[in-house]
Amino acid sequence: MNISAKSKYAVRALVELAQHNGDQPVPIADISARKDIPLQFLEQLFSSLRKAGILNSHRGVRGGFSFKRLPEEVSVLDVVEALDGSVAPAACTVGAPCDKKDHCAVQDVWMDAKTSLESVLSAATIADLAEKESMMYTSTEEMYYI
Amino acid sequence: MNISAKSKYAVRALVELAQHNGDQPVPIADISARKDIPLQFLEQLFSSLRKAGILNSHRGVRGGFSFKRLPEEVSVLDVVEALDGSVAPAACTVGAPCDKKDHCAVQDVWMDAKTSLESVLSAATIADLAEKESMMYTSTEEMYYI
DNA sequence: CATTAACCCGATAAGATCTATCAATTTTAT
DNA sequence: ATAAAATTGATAGATCTTATCGGGTTAATG
DSSP, rough: OOHHHHHHHHHHHHHHHHHHOSSSSOHHHHHHHHHHHHHHHHHHHHHHHTTTSSEEEEEEEEEEEEEEOHHHHHHHHHHHHHHHOOSSEEEEEEEEOOOOTTTOSSSHHHHHHHHHHHHHHHOOBBHHHHHHHHHHHHHHHHHHHH | OOOOHHHHHHHHHHHHHHTTSSSSSSHHHHHHHHHHHOOOOHHHHHHHHHHSSSSEHHHHTTEEESSSSSSGGHHHHHHHHHHHHOOOOSSSGGGGOOTTTOOOHHHHHHHHHHHHHHHHHHHHHHHHHHHHHHHHHHHHHHHHHO
């Protein structure tokens, strides 16, 4: 059970984007530098997120990316599904043919796992995470100024 | 997010073993044939399950495998952890060092996912599944005898 | 209108992991 | 003795993941 580096990078990058969300699009080079994510890899990810309808892109000088959907309405599940596909832990839970010899009670367990994962990951939005991290940052900074 | 074929094979195999659980150990060749699992691959899996304290092995003629812990007390999580390790979807949730630049709210999400998965997978025992499948089998058979 | 910042796209390489098989050995009931 | 069965270590083959490369396109700006 693993969430790919793609999804982990992407969630961190989107949180960063949400924190810098003004009227200007943000170039991926900025995000790459701040979050220490390989630039060309991040390009691939954001390209997928654009195709998934989560981001807008703007080409040319002063271009970059911005949210197409509000960060409040983009969940971690949306990101993971856009980049890695379903979180189903077994193909038989998403329609793939199962070994017919099984009168398969096991499938129910994988299905429960899937449902449970979806529930957790859809509960967390990018906006939530951005706000949480801003608060963490603030309180950490305060440590130095007591 | 994927559960390996190893774990899926193993759970199915253990359900089969639970259904045949008498005083005699069951050879893996039988289980392999009934569940259509590659024999030598299954050997590896059962060897791991033995090392994990879930199964007993008996060598020689009339040998085979039997449960060391009762099927009622072996959860799907136990099996998955024995074969694939932790179900943690991100290394940072199990002690691996995280990128220090992050004031990381994202980690909480992966941690919730892990907890939720563990909860679902530990709720299902091999004995539960064996019983369910026996009932399914019975009712399917009845279909033919109406 | 030339320059440059930035995204776009397809290919591919490097590495890791997963799945499976092979060959040889050891144990033990009969 | 023989045969049934687990044990062990090596390794092949396939697939997936993680990047990187190299060129292309778009558009703001002076």
